[in-house]
Each structure stands twice: as C-alpha cells, then as structure tokens.
C-alpha cells in the first residue's frame with residue numbers, strides 16, 4: 001500500500017532513561033498517572049497497566065518533598081518488578097522540588113510560567129519590572145539547568161497558554177507570540193550554561209492555538225539553530241469523542257506537518273485509555289504503524305450482509321496479529337464502488353448481492369461465495385500467507 005511521506009523536522013536526540021526522544025526515533029507515547037504520588041502501590045499498578053498497553057514514558061505529579069521520596073519508592077518497586085519505563089517528575093512552582101527530583105526521576109518537567117514568576121498578583125508591569133522578572137527566572141533556571149547537566153538528566157520545558165507568567169502576558173498577550181517568548185527566555189538560560197538535553201511543549205486547550213503555537217515555535221527555533229524535540233498535546237481536552245477529536249486534530253495536524261517527537265493524549269478518563277488513542281493517531285497519520293490498517297465503507301442500501309459484525313470480527317482477529325503492520329485490509333459492503341475504493345488495500349472482503357462475501361488479494365478474487373460464518377475458515381486462518 002502507498003503511504004504518505006512526512007518530512008519530519010530534524011531534532012536532536014534526548015535520552016529519557018532507556019528511551020530516546022527525537023532524532024530518528026519513533027514518536028514516543030506518553031501518559032501521566034492519575035493517583036496521588038504518595039499512593040505508591042496505586043501508581044505502580046497504573047504505570048504497569050500503562051506500559052502493558054504501550055505507554056513508553058510515564059509522568060507523575062510531584063508536589064511536595066514527601067512526593068519526591070514516594071517517586072523514589074515507586075521507581076524501586078518498578079525495578080523490582082522488572083519495569084524499566086522512564087518516569088518523569090511533573091513539578092510546578094518549586095525550583096527546590098524540581099532540583100530534588102533530578103536525583104530520582106528520569107526527566108523533570110517544569111512549567112516556564114510558574115518556575116519563578118507568581119501567577120497571581122500584579123496586573124501591570126513596567127519594562128523595568130519585566131526585565132527584573134525575566135532576569136530572576138533566568139538566574140534560577142541557570143542554576144537548575146546546571147544541576148540537571150551535572151545529574152545527566154533531561155528537562156521538559158512546558159509552555160501552557162493558560163499558565164503563562166503575568167509579566168509575559170502583559171507584554172505579549174496570550175497567544176503564540178507570548179508562548180514563544182516564554183520559551184525563548186528559558187532557552188537563553190539553558191544556552192548560558194550550555195545545557196541542551198531539553199524537550200519543549202506548547203500546549204493549549206484551544207486546538208488552533210496549540211497548532212499555531214507549535215508552528216511558530218518551530219519556525220523560530222529553526223532560525224536560532226535550536227533543534228530540541230517537541231512534545232505534543234492538547235490540554236484539558238475533556239473526555240469521550242470530543243476529547244479524542246480535539247487531540248487527533250491538534251496532534252495529527254502537527255505530526256502530518258513533520259512536527260512532534262513524543263505525544264500525550266490528555267483525557268479526563270482512566271489514563272490507560274489515552275494510549276489506544278495515541279496509537280490510533282499515529283496509525284491514522286501513517287506513522288508508527290502498530291497493527292493491520294483496516295478500512296471499511298459506511299454501508300448503504302446495496303449492502304446485503306451484516307457489515308458491522310464482519311468488521312468487528314476482522315478487527316478483533318487482525319488486531320491480535322503482530323508483524324502485520326504493513327498490511328491494509330478493506331471491508332466493503334458491495335462490489336459496485338467497493339472494489340475501486342479498496343484499490344490500494346492488500347486484501348478486500350466485499351459483499352455479493354446474495355449476502356455472501358468475495359475475498360480479493362492483490363486485485364484478484366481468491367475466494368467467492370464465502371458465508372459470513374465461514375470467514376474464519378476461508379480468510380482469517382489464511383491471513384498469514386499475506387504477511388508483508
């Protein structure tokens with residue numbers, strides 16, 4: 001089958017524990033636990049479940065000094081259970097806690113907007129106050145980045161449109177430019193101490209803003225010669241279909257434009273659900289194919305068999321197969337449009353007017369008049385012949 005070629009933005013490789021982000025590495029799938037970090041057992045269980053589903057990097061909220069200790073305990077238990085997934089500490093407001101996490105976490109994620117600036121209080125900033133605030137932030141970041149460099153740990157700088165420093169929003173507003181200026185302050189500080197193990201994220205709950213912020217940031221970074229990997233995500237996207245659609249549009253649009261090295265689908269659901277959606281986004285973009293690509297028509301009055309049932313059976317059977325990622329299978333209600341529409345599929349199951357099915361492989365009919373109940377015998381048991 002033909003696949004869309006994506007010209008991926010060249011980024012440097014940043015190692016997070018035993019998983020590398022950026023460079024030629026696959027787009028990494030991340031998630032975050034939803035239980036308090038002090039609940040060591042709950043976190044270990046959730047992390048193991050996430051890893052089982054395909055999560056490659058897991059993040060935990062670290063809010064107190066006690067959480068730093070719990071993080072160490074969680075990592076120890078994971079190691080004893082043979083789970084080596086990289087664990088990232090998510091820290092807001094406290095350079096001290098972020099620095100403490102460098103000893104334990106595989107990466108630390110900070111928020112540029114609240115690392116040293118206060119989010120509440122002053123609503124107006126003179127240029128002098130702006131410069132002083134920027135200097136204060138950069139001094140703290142230089143110390144933190146130097147510590148990260150000494151510890152050999154990477155840092156993600158999170159830029160969230162909803163939590164930019166007030167001095168930044170007063171000067172630059174709440175859009176792309178403000179998000180980029182906030183990132184630039186951090187990158188200048190990193191450059192001062194020659195620290196380059198950085199990943200950046202530009203997130204917003206508004207999909208359009210998230211997309212344009214990432215585009216602007218990458219264009220700017222290219223000009224400065226900064227090739228840091230990008231972590232993609234739409235924040236506060238909600239749950240259910242709407243949450244999935246927002247993430248798919250935001251993350252998918254950027255991936256198709258070659259932007260993005262790691263993704264997190266944020267859902268107000270069990271985080272395990274995020275992993276399947278992330279995989280589906282990568283699959284739909286033609287990246288990191290993880291299973292057989294299955295296409296199907298919506299069916300219409302020409303369909304003479306239970307296409308929903310057949311699709312469910314085909315999906316569940318083919319979904320179990322490993323090493324079939326390059327195969328594309330079509331399930332089509334009829335031959336009128338079905339054969340043409342399924343033209344670039346390797347295999348096609350097509351309905352006949354009498355309610356039976358025909359199976360096509362490589363454009364030729366390989367089985368005719370197959371009853372739906374015989375699908376296992378005539379198609380699914382023979383699928384191994386078609387492995388690519």
Ligand code: SF4
Nearest residue numbers: 297299300333334338
């Ligand atoms: S492939 Fe056939 S059954 Fe399916 S929607 Fe098109 S015309 Fe209808």
